[in-house]
Each structure stands twice: as structure tokens, then as C-alpha cells.
Amino acid sequence: MARILHISEFTKGGIETHLHEVLKYQCDNHDIYLMASQQDSNLDSLAIDPDRLHIYPYKRSPKYFIKTMQCIQRMIKEINPEIVHVHGTFAGFFLRTLFLLKRKRPIVIYCSHGWAFLMDTQPWKKKVFAGIERLLSLRTDCIINISQYEYQMSMNYGLSSKKSVVVYNGVSDAPDNHLLPFNVNKDKINLLYVGRFDRQKGFDLLLEVFNDHQFMEVTLYLVGDTVLKEFDYDYPSNAVKIGWVDNSEIDRYIRACDAVIVPSRWEGFGIVAIEALRNKKPVIASNRGALPEIIQHGVNGYIFDFDNKEELANIIQGLNKNKLEMMGETGEKIFYEKFHSDKMNKQIERIYADALKKQGDLYPVTVNKYV
CATH class of the missing domain: 3.40.50.2000 (Glycogen Phosphorylase B;)
Incomplete structure (x- = not known):
């Protein structure tokens, strides 16, 4: 000791x-x-x-x-x-x-x-x-x-x-509480962002892509807020701003959605990505920092080139619920092996x-x- x-x-x-x-x-x-x-x-x-x-x-x-x-x-x-x-x-x-x-x-x-x-x-x-x-x-x-x-x-x-x-x-291990925090439209693709609303996390790029493309069949849930500075963002009409959520409750929000999106500009690791994997949810992540060490493109999620925002747009437009569910199952196995x-x-x-x-x-x- x-x-x-x-x-x-x-x-x-x-x-x-x-x-x-x-x-x-x-x-x-x-x-x-x-x-x-x-x-x-x-x-x-x-x-x-x-x-x-x-x-x-x-x-x-x-x-x-x-x-x-x-x-x-x-x-x-x-x-x-x-x-x-x-x-x-x-x-x-x-x-x-x-x-x-x-x-x-x-x-x-x-x-x-x-x-x-x-x-x-x-x-x-x-x-x-x-x-x-x-x-x-x-x-x-x-x-x-x-x-x-x-x-x-x-x-x-x-x-x-x-x-x-x-x-x-x-x-x-994820907690056993499976009570979802909100009801989602099961006919739509429901994506979740968790983190600070700042430049490092690529939050500006995420909103820009959603504002440019609308994605009428997608709902974006935003958990988090600004930390050290206040910013004014132009939120798309299909975004739902939730605010900070206690860490013990994060898994319930992840389970409510089809996938988690991590669009970081730079990222030492990306804990939310492995929190998603443990809940059988695939991750859409940028190709920055450690994220490609966690997410294998087409296996337990998707990797996009941060410098090519159309790649992210194409991934979102092509999302399929059945494919996401299969990748989530694979992601859970990778979580227990490595993270x-x-x-x-x-x-x-x-x-x-x-x-x-x-x-x-x-x-x-x-x-x-x-x-």
C-alpha cells in the first residue's frame, strides 16, 4: 500500500x-x-x-x-x-x-x-x-x-x-440501468454527441455539416456544453441540446441512440468512444489522434477524414440501422479485449x-x- x-x-x-x-x-x-x-x-x-x-x-x-x-x-x-x-x-x-x-x-x-x-x-x-x-x-x-x-x-x-x-x-462494465432518458423516433437514425462544445472536439465541424445537409432522417442529440469559454453556435433544426449529464447517467443516453459521433479535431484518446463500445454502439469518428486505434472502419464504426467534411456527410447519409446494430455487437467484443x-x-x-x-x-x- x-x-x-x-x-x-x-x-x-x-x-x-x-x-x-x-x-x-x-x-x-x-x-x-x-x-x-x-x-x-x-x-x-x-x-x-x-x-x-x-x-x-x-x-x-x-x-x-x-x-x-x-x-x-x-x-x-x-x-x-x-x-x-x-x-x-x-x-x-x-x-x-x-x-x-x-x-x-x-x-x-x-x-x-x-x-x-x-x-x-x-x-x-x-x-x-x-x-x-x-x-x-x-x-x-x-x-x-x-x-x-x-x-x-x-x-x-x-x-x-x-x-x-x-x-x-x-x-x-456498463451499469444495469436500462431505463432510457428520452423516447426516440425509431424510424430515424439517432446520433449522440457527448463532450465539450469546443474546437478541439470538432463541435463546430459537426454543426456545420448538419446545417449544410439537413439530414431529415437523422436526429442529433447533444450532451455537454462549453467549459472554459462561452460560444454562440448555430444549431441545426434536427439537433436536441441536452446539456451536461452526470457521468453515471451517460450510458442511458448512449443506449437510447443508434450510434455515437466523435468528430474531434485533436484527441489524446476519446473515452466516450469506448463508453459507446461497451454499450454495443458503433462510433463515427475522425481520423485524428488515437481514434483510429479504437475504431476500425466498417467493423465497429466509421472513420472519416477530418479535412474532408463531405466524407462525414456521406457516412451519415448512408447509415443503416441493421448495419449499426451488427457493428455494435462487434464493438462490445473489442471493448472487453482492449479497453x-x-x-x-x-x-x-x-x-x-x-x-x-x-x-x-x-x-x-x-x-x-x-x-
Whole structure:
């Protein structure tokens, strides 16, 4: 048993699902604590006792960064963790910057949950982000990549192969509650989008394709909302905006629809895709990031070229309920083979165990050891 502190900038979105699965598993095996910001965090849904949960005031603004780092420093001093498992780019920056000039520190396990240098941004920014990650990796014992794509790209940007591993995100079995949240028109194709309404998730492209083509035989259900910024979108007439849904209820919404659509512009992984698979629902996904590692075109869903929006339009126009149902059955088998949370959590446990054995030394681990 180890004393472990998890740190996350916020928890809303896919990171909430990941944290829930990890904390639920680790609470039986370790002494667990969690730090998360007050902003954009669904704190009641996380599998951790309230007395082990530390919330800090925060906004993504420079004037909050120093205060956040001070909160983290106090928490580390108070609980003296053996391992700090940090989630996300900003949380990783706050924690590891504290350790740059310190010789004595706990073991640091870092997962960006999507590299900043892989975002759709200017090349010079990508180089800056990669340079910061290389510097901070000096105070990191293990870097978890959530896909082979993320791993390979991090190697291209100069991160250490000796510290880097691949651990696919995973989710547990779907809950047994089959009560659907709304009635759908069974004569139509019912598609579900789940996630933030932002550029990264390709939400603008999705609405643009639906506004351009109408798709009179399709209804698009939208679960989620904006997170860090407010945007005004032109919603198509056949879209139903639902808003944020508690993570424990997501499966009911997935089951109500025929397929899930994940049109991301960049994506470290795409947890909603494997949530769809566990519910026997195929996924229509872009060809970005890790999504082609999860979805096989024509097998458990469809992959479209993000740069060719007509491909997405043609896929939607050609959807067939019987074909979607067959792909959903295949998708469930793939889920249990590759993306169940038991596999993810056992891999993380092995990383912790190896890190504790090699504490104080260089951390010589190869990616193939955990895949």
C-alpha cells in the first residue's frame, strides 16, 4: 500500500471518467488523496471520501497559477505522499515546476491526457510546449501516454523513451440501468454527441455539416456544453441540446441512440468512444489522434477524414440501422479485449510498483512492457 496524491486541474469531461475508474480501484489498495480545482469539477461523482478531497480556488489565468502551486506545495508537505500522479498539462506544469530545484521529492507519474504540442496550433507554439515538457520530464519518473499515437508523437518531439509507457484508458462494465432518458423516433437514425462544445472536439465541424445537409432522417442529440469559454453556435433544426449529464447517467443516453459521433479535431484518446463500445454502439469518428486505434472502419464504426467534411456527410447519409446494430455487437467484443478498466488499472499498478522499487534511480522502462 502506498500513499498516493492525484492532482487534476479540473474534472469535468473525459478526465472525470478516468479519475472515477482509477480512484474507485485504488481506494481498496492504497491511501488515496485528490486535489482538483473548484472550477469545472463534478466533485460529487468522484469515488473518494470527502475528507480525502482537497479543492483549491482556480481559474485558468496567470494570477491564479502561483496560488495553485502554493496549495499543491502545502498539500504535499501535509500528507507526504510516496507517489504523486498528476493528470493534465496544467496540473503537470504546476507540480513539476515546484520540483525543478528540489533534490528530494516524491515519485511523479504524469499523464497529459493529450499532449499540448499536438493541438491544432502554430508550429512555434508546439515547439515551445514540447520544450517545456522535455524540461519538466527531468522531474518525472514515468510518463503515461494514453495511445500509441501519443507515444510516437512524444518520441518525435524528444521525450524520453526510457520514461514513457502506453496505457490505454479504460472503463468498467456498463451499469444495469436500462431505463432510457428520452423516447426516440425509431424510424430515424439517432446520433449522440457527448463532450465539450469546443474546437478541439470538432463541435463546430459537426454543426456545420448538419446545417449544410439537413439530414431529415437523422436526429442529433447533444450532451455537454462549453467549459472554459462561452460560444454562440448555430444549431441545426434536427439537433436536441441536452446539456451536461452526470457521468453515471451517460450510458442511458448512449443506449437510447443508434450510434455515437466523435468528430474531434485533436484527441489524446476519446473515452466516450469506448463508453459507446461497451454499450454495443458503433462510433463515427475522425481520423485524428488515437481514434483510429479504437475504431476500425466498417467493423465497429466509421472513420472519416477530418479535412474532408463531405466524407462525414456521406457516412451519415448512408447509415443503416441493421448495419449499426451488427457493428455494435462487434464493438462490445473489442471493448472487453482492449479497453476494460481492469486492464488499465493493473497496468498502472505495475508502474507504481516498479517506480517504488527504483525510487531515487533513473527509471528505465520501455513502452512495450505495459502495452
